Amino acid sequence: MNYLSHIYLSGESEEVILGNFIGDFVKGRQFMNYPENVAKGIMLHRFIDTFTDTHSIVNECIVKLRPGFGKHSGIVVDIFLDHFLAVNWHHYSFEKLSTFTKRFHAVLLSNFFQLPSRVKMVVPFLIQNKRLQSYASHEGIEKTLLIMVKYASLPAETQFAMQILHEEYEFFNDAFKRFFPEIIEHVEMKGNFKIVRP
Numbered sequence: 435m436n437y438l439s440h441i442y443l444s445g446e447s448e449e450v451i452l453g454n455f456i457g458d459f460v461k462g463r464q465f466m467n468y469p470e471n472v473a474k475g476i477m478l479h480r481f482i483d484t485f486t487d488t489h490s491i492v493n494e495c496i497v498k499l500r501p502g503f504g505k506h507s508g509i510v511v512d513i514f515l516d517h518f519l520a521v522n523w524h525h526y527s528f529e530k531l532s533t534f535t536k537r538f539h540a541v542l543l544s545n546f547f548q549l550p551s552r553v554k555m556v557v558p559f560l561i562q563n564k565r566l567q568s569y570a571s572h573e574g575i576e577k578t579l580l581i582m583v584k585y586a587s588l589p590a591e592t593q594f595a596m597q598i599l600h601e602e603y604e605f606f607n608d609a610f611k612r613f614f615p616e617i618i619e620h621v622e623m624k625g626n627f628k629i630v631r632p
Contacts, residue, residue: 435515442534443617443618443621445628445629447475450475451541465477485620495514499511502594502595502598503595509582514599517569517575520566534566572600579595
């Protein structure tokens, strides 16, 4: 799961949303340095990652990308899953995606000084470029992958990823539609809250 899915799966608590968003940047027992609900969000982030990374449907998707991305294939699948959440957004939220992302941006800005330093560097670009909304388009996915090639360890195989997405679009969309309701159910049980959706 990438940013959009993690935030969506956080429910309504701003603190849980914040914790889930920064989860990748809080290592080991550092979560104990945060307020209770932020720490809950960090642990929820870890639960989501473990559930996703070990799920058979996600592994079916990873196989499609392995020729170009090897051990990094799961990262691309996470971004694809965010794309299909954005595309199918009306099935999962009463809010428009633009309203949801603006509300999330407000959470980031009002809690900016709590963010880890590396996250503070990302936030202005995420907001300015409307990154979460951009996941709904192929151009947005391509741009995200190119950024990850430049600033992370993702192999420079963006065109391969976009080709696979185009050729196997219905396969990935179907995989998302099978997987996402399942992770919602498990997250609701784990977090003891309800994700309100149509």
